[in-house]
Amino acid sequence: MNKLISTPLGILVTLALSAPTHASLYNAVVAQDGSGDYKTIQEALKNAPQNDSLYTIYIKNGTYNEKLEIERPNLYLIGESQADTVITATTASGTVKDDGSTWGTTGSRTVNINADHFSARNLTIANGFNFPANQEKADDDPTKIKSTQAVALLISKSGNHAQFKNVSLEGYQDTLYIKSPMNYFDQSKISGHVDFIFGYGGALIENSQIISRDRNDVSEGNTYGYITAPATNIEQPYGFVFKNCQLNKESPDIPENSFALGRPWHPTTTFEDGRYADPNAIGHTAFINCHIDDHIYGWDKMSGKDINQNTIWFYPEDSRFWEYHNKGKGAVNDSNAYRPQLSDQQTKQYSNSNILDGWTPDISLPENSKLQGEVLNAAMQFPATVEVIDSVGQKVISLTDKKLSL
Template sequence: MVLCGCVSTNKPADFVVNARVSNTNPGSMNSHGDNLVTYSTIQAAVDAAPLADEPWTIVIAPGNYNERVVIRRAGLRLIGSGKGKTRITFDRYAGQPVEPGSSETWGTFRTAVVEVLAEDVGLYDLTIENGYDYPADDRLPKGHPDKIRGTQAVALKTGEQADRTLLQRVELLGYQDTLFVQEGRTFVTDSEIRGHVDFIFGDGNALFENTDVISRPRAHPMTFTGYITAPSTLLDSFYGLTFINCRLLRELDVPDNSVPLGRPWHPTKTFTDGRYADPNAVGKSTFINTFMDAHIATVGWSTMGGTAKDGSRKQFDPLEDARFSEWGSYGPGAVLNAKRPQEKETALADYAKHKILDGWNPPLLSKAGANALIK
């Protein structure tokens, strides 16, 4: 295998092309005339990456790749040809039987189109979409025999083994539970995330910067059409889901005052004294200098149901059972009231990028550098 000498304007040792993926032109050479192994699926290229300490870069040609991609190799970078040009799609949902006739369903945690199970994974210039047709089910009336239970459908999951996951110029498309940040540090920049119900959730430490978070409509009128975040941050973690210099936007037909910024997720777990909502999951979501369109609910935050210690259902309060705050919000949806806690200006120093990411400096790739790599 001959390595391409294309590099970004960052560190020359980074972003050397090691393999290509093309589902329309397998066996092609790059513009430099170097022979590179070319795979017809992304998963095949990922599986072929040697286990080593060095970064391994796979460039992906334009096209629609209908597959699940599971990344277990540390230091792997996937570089697409641009949002909307390189599309990784799959349509698994939580209530779907594992196989025809099976009583076992996938469940939310096994629905992700792309699942990151390793450290130092980077995703650049591509679209990841869970293609489950949520709107079709949503249009069915309540009680319809064909209505599905388990409509969660994850586009991207950073799993328990993940840490230092980078998304740059990435588009994540889904409806309920689009992005599951289960563990570790994740940095999302210059990207776009679409969904409606709890579509950014989990107990990981994720920083979103210069990213558009876009709410999608529902089929029937309802007070709240969705919730942007559902953090389950553990109490001993200072950072949860942090949004800085982002924009909260909406698609057509999302009503004004219909989308809370988040609600507290207390996952049900098994303890020595029973199965009930994790008391140590005190979710944290923070919005700083973020534009909010008029769809953001005036109340700011909402309750979320969970299992009480005695087995009954209870509602977790966003002001008492979570750590929710904002500072410098602006736009039609930015409202000051007692239900929307504000960060103290003196605390803003705690939200410096290097502090949130605990010293990790993400290996960003300029658009010009990405374009050079994919030629």
């Protein structure tokens, strides 16, 4: 028979024993068909204990049409599968609410992380606003939305230390909006076109796919979009850092040199002497050891308003935009495009520990990790076969001695 042992981060250890014992990996299970504890994620959140303990919610496959506000720390969402466990809402900035007002960019988000130490893995967070269909409407069509920003995931200032693995973020304009300084993504997918990773916060994004989406509303030769739009404060050393990522295009129809790595966002801010583009938002983005497809041409400029509400331009040369040892057709540009490269010495400052200010995300086990424990069953013979199953079904089978050294 088997004994199931739950361990941190949803690891399940199956041991050959004489009688079965079961321990749940999750605090709550959500399933639309009623087979779980709750039918909606919102219900599970509502019934979570109001303390700082780790609370893990397993979400079975399905499309959950919910706008979620995460206000409890140490919450962990685990989906049954990355592609088929989908959290989505269909709200753009210009979508009209019941009271006649519009949602705005921040309000358009599907999920808002507003508490510390949130984790998610093996699911999709999407904004289902249909940008292509909206753009096909005539300009005088009253149903056409002019403000098309539609955020899938917002990490608010109070949502620091969020971490994601095997998560897909899907949208078009403004897919991922980050306000807090230290967050982590591993083996994930982020898709969009205009400024689809943006904000004045920061994130380390590793081993992930950054997917630029096709458009039907851009004339030939014009820019399709911008991967990042950082508004990093000059006092903050790191904004968006991409390591070992794949910068791909959604369709082979997307032309060469149609997307920028990023452009500097200086958000309109209220100061004592007026309201104008923040001069201290000296954006930071770095792409390190990434593979870049041919849709990328470099960096670009972005406009803002001065104190007199005149249009002014901010240029990549005045920002903190960097690359290092990138490969692929989009990493080499024969034009005179601005493509500053980090030196080997400068790259030493881009350790994970420096980027995350000493915080170590634990959603991905480090290399050469060991699972340790003790088997308390005198009838077992060693070495014994142990099967380790994580919370998304990945298995490792190994021989073990009595102390469970794998």
